[in-house]
Amino acid sequence: MKKIALVLILCLTLSSCNKNDDNIIQNNQYIPDIAFDTGELINLSLPQYSDLRFAGNHYITPSNYGVNGVVVYNAGNNNFSAFELTDPNHALRNCSTLTVEGVLATCDCDDSKTYDILTGQPQEGTTGIYGLKRYFVEKTGDIIRVWNN
Template structure:
């Protein structure tokens, strides 16, 4: 009896897993391998020592990366390329405070706090990158 219940539970668990990788993988943005280290003791990154501030670099990612300090324990990092159309000259995002707006005049606007789309069209949110804090260093990777 226990064995039957275990088999049923495992079967339900496996059937509950969806194979929707196509939905999660954005067809417009390639996966790049990189590691970016930001030493928060350096003046260039000082803003990231305070919640609500961000840092933008155009030297990593496709069109750049924005890093946002949520609460000194959580940092968010997102790709600065509009995830809802093919990469083109105008698909870079311009960051103003906590919003990133596409320069293609398509009305797409995103929040750099969660990556969600605020305005415009499309099914994808901003491409997130992993952020790990080790002491005074933030490590951002894909």
């Protein structure tokens, strides 16, 4: 009886998912899809990137990567995340560039939307349907490469 109930719950859960929701979230009208590649810009053996060797630290690229720059975060155990520094729930304007403090990125607009730079998820009280735009990250030796197709 428990197995039947579990299968029924699983089927209901899977059938309630809407594939169109994925397309809405991925196709953010506020952030243009700009191709870039940091190449060997982030070299952990150089002193300006040495903080990024340790979990909990981040680095912000120049603004010519992505739309308003990219934040790269060391999550520990050679795991890095990289996100666009543009608020995904605002049209592009001066205040929609995010500033990073600790693990939170906040826009300077009146509504101060805030996102976690480890997961990209909006924080409680942040309105809008989008999380931060995630970029690809690869670590090879001391080089961290970040790119978008």
